[in-house]
Amino acid sequence: EAQVTQNPRYLITVTGKKLTVTCSQNMNHEYMSWYRQDPGLGLRQIYYSMNVEVTDKGDVPEGYKVSRKEKRNFPLILESPSPNQTSLYFCASSLYPRGGSYNEQFFGPGTRLTVL
Amino acid sequence: EDQVTQSPEALRLQEGESSSLNCSYTVSGLRGLFWYRQDPGKGPEFLFTLYSAGEEKEKERLKATLTKKESFLHITAPKPEDSATYLCAVHFRGGSNYKLTFGKGTLLTVNP
Numbered sequence: 243e244a245q246v247t248q249n250p251r252y253l254i255t256v257t258g259k260k261l262t263v264t265c266s267q268n269m270n271h272e273y274m275s276w277y278r279q280d281p282g283l284g285l286r287q288i289y290y291s292m293n294v295e296v297t298d299k300g301d302v303p304e305g306y307k308v309s310r311k312e313k314r315n316f317p318l319i320l321e322s323p324s325p326n327q328t329s330l331y332f333c334a335s336s337l338y339p340r341g342g343s344y345n346e347q348f349f350g351p352g353t354r355l356t357v358l
Numbered sequence: 359e360d361q362v363t364q365s366p367e368a369l370r371l372q373e374g375e376s377s378s379l380n381c382s383y384t385v386s387g388l389r390g391l392f393w394y395r396q397d398p399g400k401g402p403e404f405l406f407t408l409y410s411a412g413e414e415k416e417k418e419r420l421k422a423t424l425t426k427k428e429s430f431l432h433i434t435a436p437k438p439e440d441s442a443t444y445l446c447a448v449h450f451r452g453g454s455n456y457k458l459t460f461g462k463g464t465l466l467t468v469n470p
Contacts, residue, residue, distance in 0.1 A: 246401075275458070284462035285402070285445065300457060332401050344390050344449045344458060349401030 244269045246350035248333050254356045255323060263318045263353050265333030272338035274316040275300070275347070276308065278329040285332070291316055292338065323357045330354050361385075362448045364461035371468050374435045379464045381446030382428040391429050393422050394445040396463070402445055405431075436468045 246267045255261055267274065275290035277300075287300030291310040305327055307319040316335075320327060331354075334347040365380045381391070390409050394402035406415045408424035415422050419440065421432040431444055446461040 277460075282462070285447075285460040287458055287460075290458075301459070334401075339449075344392070344407075346392070346404040346407060347402075347458075348404070349394075352399070352401055 244348070246333055246335055246348050248331075248350040248353050250353060251351065252354050254358065256358050257324055258322050261320050261323060261355075263320075263331060263333075263355070265316045265318065265350060266314050267316075267333075267335040267348070268314065269335060269348065270313065271335035271348075272313070273344075273347075274310065274333065274335045276306070276316070276318045277332045277334065278302065278327075279332060279352075280329050288318070288331075323355075325357050328355060328357050362446060362459050362461040364444075364446050364464050366464060367462070368465040369467070371433075371436055371466070373437055373468055373470050376432070376434045376436070378433070379431040379444055379466070380428060381431070381448075381461055383448045384427075385448055385450040385459075387450055388448065390449040391424055392447040392449070392458075393429070393431055394447065396443045396445055405444075433466070436466075438468045438470050441466055441468045 249264045272293045276288040277285045279285045286302045288306050289308040291297045294313055297308050310316050330352050332352050333350040336347040337345040362383045392407050393405040396402045406422040411426045413424050419434050423430045443463040443465050445463045448459050
């Protein structure tokens with residue numbers, strides 16, 4: 243089954259304790275992206291990756307890091323989490339944007355993060 | 359600043375009562391507009407992609423249209439299972455970036 247998986251699905255942590263949220267897709271997609279979703283603010287793009295070793299900032303990259311060492315994986319790293327990073331996080335993937343435009347994105351089930 | 363605005367924020371319909379959701383944008387160099395459906399606690403699910411003004415796409419009770427400044431998602435004779443949050447996203451090309459900007463969504467409730 244074609245899918246995007248995220249782990250963990252739920253995480254409660256404390257300020258300053260480094261954490262990683264994993265994202266993996268089995269569709270051989272070149273493009274992957276991370277979003278956060280907050281009430282009243284909608285989905286906002288954190289980082290995206292056009293392919294292996296190619297990443298770029300979205301609208302809200304501060305406090306986050308990403309890496310893309312393999313095509314299927316795109317982990318999101320919070321080096322020193324703070325309470326304002328409490329949110330619902332989604333990973334998504336799609337085929338490489340061709341002709342200058344996106345293809346449909348497939349979203350993971352989400353990771354609900356609480357930073358105390 | 360490029361922006362995407364969805365209206366209304368919430369819409370309550372009776373089963374069978376057709377209506378439309380709006381997504382307006384102020385972007386330069388629109389590359390694509392996307393509609394997604396999101397159920398509570400789940401990731402967004404792709405519905406449509408529109409690339410140029412005048413384009414229309416249909417799927418069951420849903421029809422998406424695009425003009426130069428806005429898109430509409432028309433819902434014909436909705437059923438309770440159509441209840442969800444509908445998200446609009448716009449791809450614009452800013453410099454060398456491929457950024458995707460989402461609206462805040464419209465929460466649709468269809469009562470039986």
